[in-house]
Amino acid sequence: MKIAHLSDLHLLDLTGVSPLRFLNKRISGYFNLRIRRKHIHRVDYVRAMGKQLDRLDIDHVIITGDITNMALESEFAFARDVIANELELTPERLTIVPGNHDAYTRGAYKKGRFAAYFSEYLRSDLPELSIKLPMGPFPVVKLRGAVAIVGLSTAVPQMPFIAAGELGHLQVTALEKVVMHPEVKRRTLVLALHHPVEAPPSSLKAWLEGLRDRDALLSALAMQPHALVLHGHLHRRISRPLDRRFAHLGATSASLHHADGARHSAFNVYTFDDEGKFVDQWSEVLEEDQKTYRREAVPESTWA
Numbered sequence: 001m002k003i004a005h006l007s008d009l010h011l012l013d014l015t016g017v018s019p020l021r022f023l024n025k026r027i028s029g030y031f032n033l034r035i036r037r038k039h040i041h042r043v044d045y046v047r048a049m050g051k052q053l054d055r056l057d058i059d060h061v062i063i064t065g066d067i068t069n070m071a072l073e074s075e076f077a078f079a080r081d082v083i084a085n086e087l088e089l090t091p092e093r094l095t096i097v098p099g100n101h102d103a104y105t106r107g108a109y110k111k112g113r114f115a116a117y118f119s120e121y122l123r124s125d126l127p128e129l130s131i132k133l134p135m136g137p138f139p140v141v142k143l144r145g146a147v148a149i150v151g152l153s154t155a156v157p158q159m160p161f162i163a164a165g166e167l168g169h170l171q172v173t174a175l176e177k178v179v180m181h182p183e184v185k186r187r188t189l190v191l192a193l194h195h196p197v198e199a200p201p202s203s204l205k206a207w208l209e210g211l212r213d214r215d216a217l218l219s220a221l222a223m224q225p226h227a228l229v230l231h232g233h234l235h236r237r238i239s240r241p242l243d244r245r246f247a248h249l250g251a252t253s254a255s256l257h258h259a260d261g262a263r264h265s266a267f268n269v270y271t272f273d274d275e276g277k278f279v280d281q282w283s284e285v286l287e288e289d290q291k292t293y294r295r296e297a298v299p300e301s302t303w304a
């Protein structure tokens with residue numbers, strides 16, 4: 001079984017958006033997009049990925065959040081169109097979780113915009129164990145062959161310049177039940193969330209960008225012998241063990257144009273044998289021709 005891991009699509013579409021919509025937290029996001037021109041997010045890079053997913057015969061795709069930039073309806077509609085119609089990813093083949101940008105404003109969060117646009121993708125195979133969050137029903141479980149993919153939402157609205165995430169007590173409690181469920185227990189657990197679970201390099205970084213309740217998540221996984229824990233958020237390909245028992249892997253931004261090869265547009269691939277044993281991991285990195293890909297190891301690194 002081959003799983004592809006994409007992240008941080010950051011698809012931008014401001015078609016028909018009134019300037020009044022920027023008179024809130026989005027004002028900083030808007031200038032951020034304008035100023036950081038070097039690190040452009042390109043939808044063509046995401047489209048190129050669709051072709052490579054087909055060439056590699058990928059069984060399942062996981063997208064770990066930040067689908068949009070400012071959680072506008074136009075961005076969600078565009079992102080949904082790219083995902084469903086251009087990448088042709090069906091709910092059967094895709095697990096998607098939100099990132100902090102998908103809960104960019106309190107309004108987008110309260111209105112459940114992410115959940116509305118991706119409702120059919122958020123259908124869980126163990127719906128009785130999901131709780132209703134503004135971002136959708138989570139945890140979302142997809143039982144696929146010998147693998148159990150469990151998507152979590154860490155997206156909560158924050159003050160400007162804060163990108164931290166939080167699962168919340170209810171979701172952590174629900175996850176405890178999910179990992180104990182026999183259908184999950186007999187499979188290899190693949191956890192997908194936007195924020196890294198690794199301890200951030202400083203307490204300031206933890207407060208600004210980290211997963212606030214990472215300790216609670218690790219406690220919920222206390223009895224878990226092994227798992228893959230997949231995240232985005234850092235816009236960098238990264239691999240390191242977590243708590244000695246888990247492989248902790250980050251995908252870079254799928255749309256990012258960047259001079260640093262560990263950050264430039266890429267996705268990760270993970271393979272499993274028929275018993276669910278984790279066999280291999282690598283990154284597919286977009287070449288300069290913007291069509292072909294080179295295979296590279298996922299760089300071993302830490303958040304620092």
Ligand SMILES: [Fe+2]
Nearest residue numbers: 066099100233
């Ligand atoms: Fe993020």
